[in-house]
Amino acid sequence: MLKAAVLDRLWARMSERGDFPMLSQSLRTTMAAMNNEELDYSSLVQVVLSDFALTQKVLRLANSAMYMAFGGNITTVTRALMVLGMDAVGHLVVGLKIVDHFHHSVPRRIDAKLELNRTLLSGCVARKLTEHGDLRAGEEAVVCTLMRQVGKLLVVFYLDAEWDQIRRQVETGIDENAACEAVLGVTFEEIGLEAAIRWRLPETIRAGMVDYDPQADEPRQVQWLRAITRYSTEVAEVLSAPNLADTQREMHIVQLAYRYNRVLGTDPDALVEMSVALAREEAGDSVMREIAELRANADAIARATLDPETRIGAGLEDLRALPSQNALGPVLALASETVLAGLGFTRTIVFVRHGSGTFKAKLGFGPNVEAALPKLGFDAAFEPDVFHLAIANSVGIFIENARDPKMLARLPQWFRRSIDDARSFVLLPIAAENQSTVALLYGDWSLTHEPRRISQREMAALNSLARELGRFFAHAAAMEATAP
Structure with a gap:
């Protein structure tokens, strides 16, 4: 009951900012459209079309190399739904809305921008990991990965004073979640799960947000989602860590690959190759292009200029x-x-x-x-x-x-x-x-x-x-x- 009261008070404070209730309503509307029992595409299409920038981003990703084998030359959101499926596109929209909200709300503080970029990068890692598999599961994994960071992002963006207190405790060697609980009475994970509940995200997403425990007695799909979110988050932290030599970076990535390869069902060498490639490509701006694709603001795809x-x-x-x-x-x-x-x-x-x-x-x-x-x-x-x-x-x-x-x-x-x-x-x-x-x-x-x-x-x-x-x-x- 105490934690529930803390979360209610926290939500009320965040809701004082006009943009936060708008995000909540937007995500609830998207989930309602996805859950339409009659498989009525028009509800979800309307959600996407109501935002020109979102429309362009959905079409761009639907036509990206990752999805080309499933369709290609997709010019309408309805066609994207037909080819990729309601769940894949719906989760893609949820992920884009979360990313866009924080991107447009980002304060000038460097630490807030850093946390947002780490979150974006973790989403890119999750998408890379799942790009050759089931579309629905892949986009679910991306949303789980983003949502795993949401609790922390909400504190960073909306509770400046408390975030400063948490940072000071972390600098003394205390774990971030423990510092958050000491200051706010709840952990980052609990805040993120509360957001998922209030935004009416499905149980699959909420289950996938929980920390990965190899000993947990959970369904294989849940364990896979948790491993994806944890692995993607840890890789993003390694990739974005300052003052880390390339050899140290690669050593950390190798360790992560061998820790998670079995539950992810991926050869550890392939995991290392993919993750190290991301690290090497940072200089070539490849990862930033991935991020820019998620954050793009109404830059129309080429076919939008057709007559x-x-x-x-x-x-x-x-x-x-x-x-x-x-x-x-x-x-x-x-x-x-x-x-x-x-x-x-x-x-x-x-x-x-x-x-x-x-x-x-x-x-x-x-x-x-x-x-x-x-x-x-x-x-x-x-x-x-x-x-x-x-x-x-x-x-x-x-x-x-x-x-x-x-x-x-x-x-x-x-x-x-x-x-x-x-x-x-x-x-x-x-x-x-x-x-x-x-x-x-x-x-x-x-x-x-x-x-x-x-x-x-x-x-x-x-x-x-x-x-x-x-x-x-x-x-x-x-x-x-x-x-x-």
């Missing part, structure tokens, strides 16, 4: 590569994100026709779209508005000036109530094998965007994408018709 037609074409190729029996949810998320990113739209929304003859918004991306979805829908019966014109059409229509009084008269009330800032928008009808329209893909630029048009070539690419979507609806309809 809209090419980017939409890349999404179309992703759709063509999918079998017709693919679930509609991920397919619509992929198409919606392709259009959003390709044209730089403010938001996209997909309306799907239901048996009753109504079109209801199924998913969408962009600011405040998720909250608006339940209010968006219309009856298929004809009304003299632009949405009914679109579902009666065989190709998309583009409304250049939605603010024109004549056009305002053609916008239905349900739309104007929920989306009142559209400057211009496109409506793409989706038909299933010459049937009537079964869905409608909407994308817009808001008033915050400069006026622009959609070119004929861009519209042709959009129409091709809409036609490709019809294949998935046709298969879903056929399966429904043959169902007992």
